[in-house]
Amino acid sequence: MKRFFSVTCLLTVSVAYYIYIPLPNTIAEPWKLMLLDATFRSAMRLGNLAHDLGLSHHIHVLNFAVNHFEMQGPESSEGVHVQDTSFSGVQVRVFESTQGEEGQLKRGVVYLHGGGWALGSARMRSYDFLCRKMAEELNAVIVSVDYRLAPKVRFPEQYDDALQASRYFLLPEVLSRFSVNPDRVAVSGDSAGGNLAAAVAQQIATDSTLSVKFKLQALIYPVLQALDFNTPSYQQNRDVPILYRSLMARFWLEYLDGDPSFIQPMLANSHTALDLNRATPGLTKLNWTRLLPPAIRRHYKPVVQARGMARIIEEVPALLDVRAAPLLAELDILRQTPRAYILTCEHDVLRDDGLMYGRRLEEADVAVTNDHYEDGFHGCMIFAFWPTYFSVGGRTVKNYIHWLDQNL
Incomplete structure (x- = not known):
């Protein structure tokens, strides 16, 4: 009995030691974040082990874990029709509101998921929930782009997929097919998806061959440059989960x-x-x-x-390359881009990427709304749904959709 008690205590202490990391006292629900981070770290270490043993690329291991637990089929629900299809050869999941009066034109959003250009999918449960909620509350058509991922493809393929799907959706005949108002279409994304959204917004804005342009760009804690890994937010949050500086x-x-x-x-x-x-x-x-x-x-x-x-x-x-690092764009390019919403979190290495981009857009006379969360951390917006619900995630989703509703 004593041996069992001793082993149990030792295991408990070991697990607690592995899970615990010091966090700022202003961060949202720290123990929940520690548990989430411990799970993510474990998956990464398993991936690194498989990689070192020559069994599989570490990214493939992480994506296998994501696919096993997070994938959601294209299930329609009351008020939202969901389908997986392709736009000009790029896989997308379309969330189409079935609400509103017959013949009424809807709003449209092209959404690009995060994951470091290597992880995630439009078919993940968290993105499925987010886009479904957007379609319901905005009475909109949401196109969630399943762009190809590293290491299977590298830059500029992810960008090209995002641009190709966006250009296709903006075609007048495609917007008409989905009953979308061509004057009320936005591009949006989080993290690496925010990077792609910003780059696509720049390209679409300067493309004279397109008759329809984006009205808005909504960037959620976007990653926008890789020349300075020592901005104040990189220095302050270098060891804050879930996105470490390294x-x-x-x-x-x-x-x-x-x-x-x-x-x-x-x-x-x-x-x-x-x-x-x-x-x-x-x-x-x-x-x-x-x-x-x-x-x-x-x-x-x-x-x-x-x-x-x-x-x-x-x-x-x-x-x-500005297609990879949109923060490096010239002012005359930025000047042509649409009104922007930029969500940033205090406890995020990417905080200053978003703030600097917002400032550069303002210098180019582009209207910018900065929505900053003092208790937020990187990735919190996709943790707004069961089973990984954070209060700050719920607030970010609510305010993000409200801004779209007011401005799109």
Whole structure:
């Protein structure tokens, strides 16, 4: 009995030690987040083990876990017709409101899911719930794009899929088929999907061959640049789940097909050192000492290396490509993009990407609504539904849909 009690206590302490991580006291429901993060870390470690043993790519292991627990079939419900189809060869899930008066034109939203360009799917239960709710409350047609993922494809394929599906949906005959008002269509996405949404919004806005353009862009904690991994939010939240600073660098290199050995030099900003002139034009676009207000900059200082690693930019030139890093776009491009909603979270390494982009859009005379959550963390908006419900997730979804309802 004593041995059983001792073993039980030891196991309990071990599990608690594994789960517990120090978190800011202002973050939403910390113990719930710790449990979520422990699950995610376990899946990542299993993936890394399989990768190291040559059994499978670590991303494939993570996606297998996601597919096993999260996938939802295209089930229609009262008020929303759901179907899986393809738009110009790109897989999409369409949520079509069946409410409203016959002949009434609906609103439309192209939605791009997050997951570091490597994880997730439009068929995940969390995105299915979100898009279904959007269709119901907005009386809209939501096109959730199932773009291809790394490592099967790399940049610019994910971007090309998002752009191709968007261009197809914006065709007048397609909008007419779905009874969508061509003057009331938006593009939106979260995290890596926010990156794709911003890049697509720029391209669509400047494409003179299109007769229909997006009215709005709604970006949820978007990732928008990979030249500075030491902005105040990267420094402040480097070890805050569920998106750690090193993990974000790893996702970037998976997306852009870079050597994994570049992670540590990139985290030190060695790819944008003073002696690397090629990166300088990009750095001027994300000078956070100018773009961020004092309340955000606080005591943090820029991390600038005197000498860097030129090989990174040489081998991964897409780090300077605006299709991958929309924050680097010129003002004359930004000026043509639609009104923006940008959701940011205090406890998120990507907080400052969104804030800097909002500031640059404002400098280009684009109207911007910034919706900031002091208790929010990266990914919280998809944790607004059972079984991973967070109160801050519920608030973000409510306010996001309300803004669309008021502006679309």
